[in-house]
Amino acid sequence: MPARATKRKKLSAVTSMPSIGDHHTAFTTWSRNRGVEICNVAPAKLPGKGLGLVTTKKISKDERLLFVPEKAMFKPDLALLKKAKLSHASPQAQLAYSAMMACQNGNEGLRVWRATWPTDEDFEHSLPMRWPKKLREHLPPSIDQPLRRQEEDYAKDLAAVRASHDSSRYFDEDEFRYCWSIVNSRSFHWKPARKGSAGCMVMCPFIDYLNHGSSGTSCNIVQRPHGYEVLAERDYENGEEVLATYGAHTNDKLLVHYGFVLPSNPNTPNIDDDIRLDHILLPALTETVSSQLQDTGFLGGYALLPASNELCFKTQVAVRAMLLTCNEWEYFVSSGEDLARDETAAVLRFMRPLLVKYRDDARQKLEILGGNDVASGGLENEVGILRTRWKQIVDGLDVFLAE
Template sequence: MPSRAVKRQKIEPEPVFLLKHNAFADWAKDEQDIYIKGVKPAYLKGRGMGLVTSRKVRKSDELITVRPHSMIQPDPELFESSAKISPQAKLAFTLMSMDLAEDHLYRYCSSVWPDRKDFEGSLFWYDVGEDSKNEPWWEKLPPVVKAAASRLLDDFHRDIEALKDMKTALSDSIKPATFIYYWTIANTRSFAWKPKGQKKGTMVMCPFLDYMNHCPSETGCTVKVNDSGFTLIANRDYNVDEEILATYGAHSNDKLLVHYGFTVPASSDDSISLDAIIMPHLTQSQKQDLEAVGYLGNYNLTPDTNELCFRTQVALRARCLTSNEWEFFMNSGDDIATDQDADVRRDLAVFIQQAATTRATNEKALQEAKNNLPDSADAKRACFELILQRCDQIESALTKFCEVNPPLQ
């Protein structure tokens, strides 16, 4: 999916290729029984496709409804009841099966999906294959980005092995280089759905609703989910040609970058991981104490408010408080004696500055990797630009924190 911005966008004149999206909208209404009122697909310059209003819309208007019979759902006949296959893998395998069978529904829906080149230009891990983690630049990624991408690729390879274990003619033919497309479509465009009475949830495709772009939580339209399907409801009044947005979840820009291939500048949902900054300053004993109470790792700064999460405050106090003082803070959120907040924030600012050289060296290496790409590698160059954009966001947030909390000289 394309980059998601939360500001109203100027809608450009319809390019020729938009005709297929309008035809798809007509097909979705007329043949798939998808309720569409007051919205249409639109090309947003520099960002790709999105959803905009085609007329004035009032708050609480229902804009799109996708019922179960209009969804693409995993085909249960493809899987053994006991097969331990993830919901995403089931949907991806179903999509591959539909494509190979030249399925009518798949043909229409896939005509407006991103193609492989789109993914190669937005998801830095997409085309690197089995040896992705051996790329020289991989170790230079921001630690949390690298960890998220590694987990995603591990999930992908685990799903492939689970599908191959079914020992069917179709599953035996799975190749990572081709299956990754269906798997990525499922990862970027599907919706989680659990009808009443169903023991396990599933991942489904909702045609036309997936034009909807992302915005930070509590800032866009509402998606109501129930046994009857998915309904998009306007959160406010809209004029003609305003973009319709809804949240995919309260995700940091690290997750958005890895899973969807974009970031949202100044997002209220963003967080900056501090693990690589704080962990080196904890003794083994302090790490053991933190692990014992469930507070080891997952330390974050919220750039929107410049605040530290409670886990971070607990970890920083583990370095300077007595046992009783530390336990009191964990249980109450208050310091038993002198307020330590300013001190621990200054300590963190020192740690941030001490790690600045490493961050700058890694970013320089990423920039050099981008500069050394051949002229024909436009897609990979675009990926590096997104990574470097995230590096700049991280550095900006850390710099701001240090400016507000200057270390003692």
């Protein structure tokens, strides 16, 4: 479906810079002193998003909004990492450990910067890896795998850092997890212009205020030889939020990694989102078909694409493997078209009962999540996120099944 023009709302509820806290003013001064250029944008509180960056005057397309020189970035501390024998730890572990130790050692810049970050309690209520079991049971099945991978990554990083930490100093696991979560949600890849210099994960002051928007809604973040430049991708009114795209991420991925989902908007569908169908389609495939799909790279990764209201190509391929001869199936795989007659209706007939069952299960989840049992005990934010995601699943399936 072609992208439609977006009608943008001026954010009347935005709280301007001075009232959001002195620590943001102090951080702005510190950033400017480190050479960060901040041009007609300022941090502001935005409902449901924490802080974000908004324009403080009308801005024209291609105007510079920010410039963050390399010297203002927070980088892994190579000397510290070498001493701690962490040179081979993951880039995320290296940056998180460097940040943790810099804070412990009283790094003044990081102290000022850290005061602007979300708290550990914010992470506790947004990141599924921190949620209690009784809530995680209500996550959509498509979250299982990315969540497990994230937990494995964290366990690996924690083990590496714990093993190498100077045993004479106290190792604060909660503090490491906090720094790891900060790095997870606020870092960039920086490739120095100097020949032969390796790239690394870094944190960039001020750019890290930018919230995520889906593909096509992002400002332009460009790496220059001496730093990152942020340019307006369109004209802005005064008081509009400037967004960055963290990647063409589905809501499942955003939830696991960043602890939020983008709302669905029927007028501007999120072209990055999908509704994963592996847990309903994989069990419906025969063993022979599964191994045929495995051999050809088509096993798993099935989805309904709500923005275009269609089943993805992999799903089309998998279902056709159940319905067609090998010859017909190979023709579809290589050309994207059916050899003789159009098999679209047959694919839909195969999928319909599976989708109806998933839609009914999703409705039931919404009902459970509407009850008092789950939402009690200060879990309102988590339950709100879960309800939003399940509602998107129900709506996406409803629209598809109504065709």
